[in-house]
Amino acid sequence: xxxxxxxxxxxxxxxxxxxxxxxxxxxxxxxxxxxxxxxxxxxxxxxxxxxxxxxxxxxxxxxxxxxxxxxxxxxxxxxxxxxxxxxxxxxxxxxxxxxxxxxxxxxxxxxxxxxxxxxxxxxxxxxxxxxxxxxxxxxxxxxxxxxxxxxxxxxxxxx
Amino acid sequence: xxxxxxxxxxxxxxxxxxxxxxxxxxxxxxxxxxxxxxxxxxxxxxxxxxxxxxxxxxxxxxxxxxxxxxxxxxxxxxxxxxxxxxxxxxxxxxxxxxxxxxxxxxxxxxxxxxxxxxxxxxxxxxxxxxxxxxxxxxxxxxxxxxxxxxxxxxxxxxxxxxxxxxxxxxxxxxxxxxxxxxxxxxxxxxxxxxxxxxxxxxxxxxxxxxxxxxxxxxxxxxxxxxxxxxxxxxxxxxxxxxxxxxxxxxxxxxxxxxxxxxxxxxxxxxxxxxxxxxxxxxxxxxxxxxxxxxxxxxxxxxxxxxxxxxxxxxxxxxxxxxxxxxxxxxxxxxxxxxxxxxxxxxxxxxxxxxxxxxxxxxxxxxxxxxxxxxxxxxxxxxxxxxxxxxxxxxxxxxxxxxxxxxxxxxxxxxxxxxxxxxxxxxxxxxxxxxxxxxxxxxxxxxxxxxxxxxxxxxxxxxxxxxxxxxxxxxxxxxxxxxxxxxxxxxxxxxxxxxxxxxxxxxxxxxxxxxxxxxxxxxxxxxxxxxxxxxxxxxxxxxxxxxxxxxxxxxxxxxxxxxxxxxxxxxxxxxx
Numbered sequence: 001x002x003x004x005x006x007x008x009x010x011x012x013x014x015x016x017x018x019x020x021x022x023x024x025x026x027x028x029x030x031x032x033x034x035x036x037x038x039x040x041x042x043x044x045x046x047x048x049x050x051x052x053x054x055x056x057x058x059x060x061x062x063x064x065x066x067x068x069x070x071x072x073x074x075x076x077x078x079x080x081x082x083x084x085x086x087x088x089x090x091x092x093x094x095x096x097x098x099x100x101x102x103x104x105x106x107x108x109x110x111x112x113x114x115x116x117x118x119x120x121x122x123x124x125x126x127x128x129x130x131x132x133x134x135x136x137x138x139x140x141x142x143x144x145x146x147x148x149x150x151x152x153x154x155x156x157x158x159x
Numbered sequence: 160x161x162x163x164x165x166x167x168x169x170x171x172x173x174x175x176x177x178x179x180x181x182x183x184x185x186x187x188x189x190x191x192x193x194x195x196x197x198x199x200x201x202x203x204x205x206x207x208x209x210x211x212x213x214x215x216x217x218x219x220x221x222x223x224x225x226x227x228x229x230x231x232x233x234x235x236x237x238x239x240x241x242x243x244x245x246x247x248x249x250x251x252x253x254x255x256x257x258x259x260x261x262x263x264x265x266x267x268x269x270x271x272x273x274x275x276x277x278x279x280x281x282x283x284x285x286x287x288x289x290x291x292x293x294x295x296x297x298x299x300x301x302x303x304x305x306x307x308x309x310x311x312x313x314x315x316x317x318x319x320x321x322x323x324x325x326x327x328x329x330x331x332x333x334x335x336x337x338x339x340x341x342x343x344x345x346x347x348x349x350x351x352x353x354x355x356x357x358x359x360x361x362x363x364x365x366x367x368x369x370x371x372x373x374x375x376x377x378x379x380x381x382x383x384x385x386x387x388x389x390x391x392x393x394x395x396x397x398x399x400x401x402x403x404x405x406x407x408x409x410x411x412x413x414x415x416x417x418x419x420x421x422x423x424x425x426x427x428x429x430x431x432x433x434x435x436x437x438x439x440x441x442x443x444x445x446x447x448x449x450x451x452x453x454x455x456x457x458x459x460x461x462x463x464x465x466x467x468x469x470x471x472x473x474x475x476x477x478x479x480x481x482x483x484x485x486x487x488x489x490x491x492x493x494x495x496x497x498x499x500x501x502x503x504x505x506x507x508x509x510x511x512x513x514x515x516x517x518x519x520x521x522x523x524x525x526x527x528x529x530x531x532x533x534x535x536x537x538x539x540x541x542x543x544x545x546x547x548x549x550x551x552x553x554x555x556x557x558x559x560x561x562x563x564x565x566x567x568x569x570x571x572x573x574x575x576x577x578x579x580x581x582x583x584x585x586x587x588x589x590x591x592x593x594x595x596x597x598x599x600x601x602x603x604x605x606x607x608x609x610x611x612x613x614x615x616x617x618x619x620x621x622x623x624x625x626x627x628x629x630x631x632x633x634x635x636x637x638x639x640x641x642x643x644x645x646x647x648x649x650x651x652x653x654x655x656x657x658x659x660x661x662x663x664x665x666x667x668x669x670x671x672x673x674x675x676x677x678x679x680x681x682x683x684x685x686x687x688x689x690x691x692x693x694x695x696x697x698x699x700x701x702x703x704x705x706x707x708x709x710x711x712x713x714x715x716x717x718x719x720x721x722x723x724x725x726x727x728x729x730x731x732x733x734x
Contacts, residue, residue: 021482023463027463048482057484058483064425079728084628085620090724104729104730116727116729118635118639121192121426122193124543124551125549133427
């Protein structure tokens with residue numbers, strides 16, 4: 001087995017909860033690798049005694065699954081109504097600018113992905129963003145841009 | 160062998176007394192999602208390093224949310240045997256002063272204090288020059304039942320829950336009440352589902368209780384994808400054992416064999432705290448085989464879903480637990496006949512089940528006496544948007560919504576005027592500022608076109624554009640449509656297209672009637688609430704703000720200027 005296959009195997013077989021399903025197995029791989037390579041879809045199909053087609057049906061339904069390796073960092077901005085009414089759109093625009101991007105997605109150099117999130121769950125601190133799943137609330141366009149810059153500078157190779 | 164409940168209680172009291180009246184001060188820091196977003200984890204780390212560097216001994220606990228989210232990070236200090244003194248919007252610098260002056264020196268920092276909470280049984284005089292936190296506008300309206308422990312106890316320590324009366328309702332149920340008597344107590348309470356439909360809980364439970372199948376399930380729905388609602392996650396983060404005790408009692412009353420608590424993947428705080436509660440309850444014999452020595456055996460599992468708003472719909476939720484796409488099923492058969500894995504199933508919202516322990520402890524009638532008419536008990540409201548005091552309050556049903564907004568939540572920020580409330584999540588509606596003088600009651604709100612939903616209330620001020628907000632709500636509904644029923648899948652896309660056009664000030668005279676036609680078709684032709692209720696944001700916005708739509712279409716003007724700013728919606732969606 002390759003290293004990748006070993007990690008997939010360990011993630012799927014390492015699930016602690018009693019109810020193991022196609023979805024729970026895919027979530028376990030996503031947690032381990034940060035994405036679902038086609039090897040994982042094939043492995044889960046075999047493991048669950050179902051078809052690759054049926055596994056893809058589940059994987060493609062839930063937008064939290066990625067199918068290419070993760071970027072180094074992920075920045076999310078909440079676009080739920082709570083955040084929307086207190087300036088999420090302006091903050092998101094500022095995040096895109098700070099990341100040097102035009103629209104949502106992965107930056108071509110793979111350093112950062114910028115995404116809109118339907119609700120980060122801290123509505124009382126709206127508008128909210130997250131940097132590598134770490135929440136920051138009451139953001140402004142200025143603080144949001146600073147957060148992105150700090151995140152991209154922290155590993156020393158500049159924005 | 161698991162200890163007896165008496166032994167657990169004695170140990171819990173011993174530990175609790177050690178915390179509140181032991182040798183060392185007790186510092187509690189709110190670390191629910193709201194606290195995290197305000198920097199609570201940094202504050203907790205700064206507290207620990209300040210204690211170390213100043214050589215001060217104190218107990219530090221990461222607790223849940225007291226509801227005063229606007230004041231996060233919120234930290235409180237309780238000197239041994241004393242009252243709790245709260246500090247709001249704490250940062251590393253303030254922590255240094257609080258530790259040296261209050262924790263080490265015993266003198267509260269009055270200039271930084273938000274208020275104190277008097278502690279029962281304390282002989283200490285009440286602090287002078289610091290306000291009583293119970294007199295804070297956000298707390299005076301409250302009657303905390305489901306939230307009674309939130310912000311007070313460490314959610315990762317089941318003993319702290321037990322020390323505050325936890326699992327006594329389960330003990331009472333298993334030693335004194337038959338299944339029918341437990342059901343009768345819930346019936347007497349008049350409790351109605353808090354997930355949105357407000358269906359009588361006892362009636363729902365009786366469907367499952369009446370089914371003689373040997374294997375039956377109780378599901379607790381904490382999918383909670385509603386922007387503006389965070390009370391379910393917050394209960395799991397602040398006091399997961401309240402919910403777990405409710406899930407166990409529901410299992411007993413309905414004769415179920417297993418319970419599932421269903422949470423969205425990625426919400427790590429609620430997931431970890433809930434899993435810890437389940438693990439600890441098993442260790443103490445409060446869950447598993449022959450609970451508390453009775454003949455009742457019951458297991459609870461925490462199951463996860465991927466990102467999907469529709470997974471919060473009760474039949475889609477079962478599909479997701481089975482590992483499939485979260486798409487709703489046809490009904491009949493109803494879940495009480497054919498549910499999860501084909502077995503009879505009952506589904507309740509987190510808040511609904513979190514009330515159950517107190518209802519059993521204090522009696523159904525006690526709960527029924529709170530509230531208004533057939534809307535018994537309390538509402539757990541999430542207050543967000545441009546309000547002064549954002550956060551979570553638990554208030555008796557039947558109070559006036561305007562008191563919630565202008566008193567409890569302190570009115571609008573920066574002296575702006577209230578324009579509208581968006582209630583009940585994205586499938587709920589908007590309510591014009593002139594209509595907020597209205598009772599918090601399931602029927603009254605529904606008649607006004609603004610459902611209670613899950614308890615989310617988002618306030619927007621005069622700078623918000625109602626067309627832009629409606630577009631944003633429909634963009635959410637379009638993104639989250641599971642795609643099973645084409646009236647919803649295509650209707651949402653079509654509505655969004657029309658609303659985008661109106662926002663670009665290119666709307667046509669037919670657009671309003673076109674949207675109504677689409678909405679009627681969605682309502683008539685969709686399998687679940689997502690499509691059936693999905694036109695609510697538009698219809699309620701037109702009801703209260705029809706002229707603002709016309710200004711966009713006829714005068715080609717957006718009065719607030721919002722529509723000339725860039726708009727973004729997610730690229731990916733379910734196809």
